[in-house]
Amino acid sequence: MTAPWADPACPHDDRVEALLAEMTLEEKLAQLGSSWPGVERVSGNVAPMQDVFARHTDFAAASKNGLGHLTRPFGTKPVEPADGARQLAVMQRELMAGTRLGIPAVAHEECLTGFTAYRATVFPAALAWAAAFDPALVERMAHAIGTSMRQVGVHQGLSPVLDVVRDYRWGRVEETLGEDPYLVAMTGTAYVRGLESAGIIATLKHFAGYSASKAARNHAPVSMGPREFTDVILPPFEMAIREGGARSVMNSYADVDGMPAGADAGLLTRLLREEWGFEGTVVSDYWSVAFLRTMHRIAATDGEAAARALEAGIDVELPDTLCYGEPLAELVRTGAVSEDLVDRAVRRVLRQKAELGLLDADFTPEAPAGNSVDLDPPAHRALARELAEQSIVLLDNPAGLLPLSPDAASIALVGPCANDPNAFFGCYSFPNHVLPHHPGHDNGIETRSLLEALAAEFPSARIAYEPGCPVRDVDRSGFDAAVTEARRADVCVAVVGDRAGLFGAGTSGEGCDAEDLALPGVQAELVEALLDTGTPLVLLVVSGRPYALGAYTDRAAAVVQVFFPGEEGGGALAGVLSGRVNPSGKLPVQIPRTPGGQPGTYLHAPLGGHSQGVSTLDPTPAYPFGHGLSYTTFAYDRLEVSAEEIPTDGEVEIGCRVRNTGERTGAEVVQLYTADPVAQLPRPVIQLTGFTRVRLDPGEERRVSFRLHADRLAYTGPELRRIVEPGEITVMLGTSSTDIRLTAGVHLTGPVRQVGHDRVLHTSAHVD
Known part of the structure; x- marks a missing residue:
């Protein structure tokens, strides 16, 4: 007889509750842990503090009660793709056969420049995706990456990085999508849609504030106020969840104003889940639960670190189970930690496994026959070439x-x-x-x-x-x-x-x-x-x-x-x-x-900006945000704004004609910027609010238009609530943040309006 949790015809929630009722405490905690087989044999770090924390426990011992995640079966050492797929299938079969409940693990991998595996396509880095200003192309790339991962048995990808750049000296700038939250949000959300459409769980990282560390030192503290955090750091994560459908989030290593993200219930539970409605899993960045003890020093033991992280909202400890195993079990047995918190996280993990088909009675880990796996097919190389050229x-x-x-x-x-x-x-x-x-x-x-x-x-x-x-x-x-x-x-x-x-x-x-x-x-x-x-x-x-x-x-x-x-x-x-x-x-x-x-x-x-003599330092760049030339030229004219006034809950259409005035076919990225000259608080001098890429033959012209909702002008006001306020707004169309070709004013009327997480998040663009 098929167990109720193994029946794919049953609703996911019913299956999860039936399985949860059957599990011992040790089996529950196993679903919140992970194992990284073979990492101890790697010479040199591929993750921070790997030499300190890497475990030397064999896979059977690490998974005796089950396992939540399998860490990087392809991304630790070079293995032929077909061989790696077979090895992963063997581990899954051993896990199913060797445990009482027979639940497979979620296999996760890195996939920031493509599937991080031997012989897989190496796509451009994330900063290059952003330079292309082409979310649709990024979505196609991410789908291709996901298909490679799925064909060898991987379920989750640890990408994209949605950290907004605040200091170029930071080493991980290459992993980001740039310094503008809207560009990061649109490009990152496209990547999420592409990966999720291939059946791979996308993991947003690093939530949140990691990129704003003091002096750009990796893992350094972040000194940032709530307005900057809300208006600059958070929007890409919110869009990737609401519009991209991301099913996982990874916490940041950093502490913001003294609060480590891995222990911040306000961030991981109240904001992420209660306000944004996120229903997926929160996974720890590698060893970040243990870091609450060793680096942040807010826990005296591994068990205390586990308790802080679990209460805050981290569901799965990666890449190995250091804290969520016996150290946490001991605290649950003594009543120091409620088993309800364990059950809360286990429900999320099991629901995701149900979505992936891993709980189905007929699930069988399969591996390709022969050596037929091609992780760098011509179609993927063509995408890599197109993205490289556009970047x-x-x-x-x-x-x-x-x-x-x-x-x-x-x-x-x-x-x-x-x-x-x-x-x-x-x-x-x-x-x-x-x-x-x-x-x-x-x-x-x-x-x-x-x-x-x-x-x-x-x-x-x-x-x-x-x-x-x-x-x-x-x-x-x-x-x-x-x-x-x-x-x-x-x-x-x-x-x-x-x-x-x-x-x-x-x-x-x-x-x-x-x-x-x-x-x-x-x-x-x-x-x-x-x-x-x-x-x-x-x-x-x-x-x-x-x-x-x-x-x-x-x-x-x-x-x-x-x-x-x-x-x-x-x-x-x-x-x-x-x-x-x-x-x-x-x-x-x-x-x-x-x-x-x-x-x-x-x-x-x-x-x-440049202070005109108040300071001897001039931050004016050599080349500004949004800048980029072509071997042809483009002219902008015929600005049209659908209304001179709109209410604070209204929208306006802004359009113009763009013409290729040169002798070569080329593509122009038309950029919409806005400015709020007088507001209750200082606002950005100029801010990207929309963009679209248009390809034009010599002499060709097309109309480009943007539909701008007043919600897109919202900001965190004096009372720390996001508001849209009446007043004059400047709208600008141009080819960079300093090369503005057309400008108009739009007046917002009516009362100050508070907006929430149901607000409009993007500006639609249309090319006629």
Whole structure:
């Protein structure tokens, strides 16, 4: 006879209650824990404090009462995809056969630049997705990532990162979607929809405030008031839950104003669940429950740490069960912790397993026959190429040097990122995240450096390559050779930037925070030496964060920025240099003028801008948020605003005509900004409120319109309630936050209106 919880015809809640009634305390707690088989054999960290906390318990012992999660069966070491799928299926069968209730585990993996597994497609880093300003393309990419994960037995992905950038020195800027909460929200929500549509649980991280740490130091405290937290940090998470359907949230390591997120019931329960209506699971960032004892020092024992986290609302402890096992069980047995709190979390975990089909009586872990699993199929590579091409930002091209002439006789290709395909990968890509700990393995995918791609793009040109210097080390021994080749060439392409890694192994990535925003190592000196040759210089920056480029804006013949473009990055960059690809990316973060120009986010109130003599420091960037040039030009005209006045609960349509006035087909990102000149509290000088990408042939024109609801103008007022207030609002259409082409005023009428979590969250766009 089939147990009631195993009957897929029964409602999920009934199945969960039947199973919960059958479980012992130990079986319940097992569903709130996890196991990371084999991690103790990994040389080098792929997670913070792994060397301290990694367990040495065999899988059978760790799962004797069941198991909530299986941690990274593919993302810990290189394994052939089909072999990995078979190994995962074996572990699931052992778990089912070796436990009384036979419940499979949720298998989770990282998937920030694609499925973090050997031989899987390496897509561009998240900051590059944002630079494309194309949520629909990001959604397609995420769906592709999800299909790869599902075919090998994975259920949950630990992405996207919805942290809004506040300080570019933070090592994890590359993992973010930029410095504007609306851009982050729209792009991150698209990623969630794509991953969830493939049947993979999307996990929002890091909830919340992680990116605003003091001095940009990873895990440092966050000093932030409730208004900034509400208006800047929280909106992407809210949209990804309400409009994206995300089913999991991961807590932040940070403490905000002294409160660790992992122990904050106001954040994880009252806001997330009671106000926003979230019904999924909250999973801990790796070892963050134990960190309540070891790092935050708000618990004396592992059991106390577990109690704090469970009461706050963390349902599952990842990546191993350190605190939610026997330390928590002892407190429940003594009555120090109510078993009702355990049941609350177990219900959420079991409901999710029911949704995934893991409780069904006929669930059988299956693995592919033979070696037929392809995690890097042509369709995925095509998506990676499209996204890489759209993410490249042409910052400057004053004399029109780019695109390079197809008849270029000689090109000097210089710089430490010019002949290294791994320079195109983020820190959570498998080649940079895992393979450094497994020497002797190739990347497992086809990759081309820029040198290789440029040779194919310009087959008749003489291309002389010199690295010049390393990415990080202070070594100038290659300067002379690089300068010699630059002098001999018609044009010099200098490829500088980052090498992503983990915990100090790179110049960008988790645990790789920067003291300032100068190019790493002696790369800035190399660029100066190349500029001094007099040969026209194309400065090409491949990085995970924006670096200060103000010293080169008047001297370089062209400047190009790309944020870790993935496995197809070489061909995409070569295509931009040749003109085969017309660049259309826009900056999701500003490019600072000087290395000390921090914090430099565009989203600031009046006192955050240039003070006109009040201070000797000028935060004006070298290149502003939203900036990006093309090999064609675009004209904006015929501004139309549907109403001069709207009530504080109304909406207005804002539109214009955009025309390609150049000789090449190109794509323009039309950006809608708003400003609130007089409000009860200081408001941002300018703020992105909508955007859309439009492709135009030479001479073609199209009408672009936005439907702006008054809810989109809401902010946290003096009483810490989100309000829309009457008054004059400026609406602006442009090609960047400083290149505004059309401006109008709209007057909001009526009373101050308080809005809640049912408010309108996005601005719809339409292209005729």
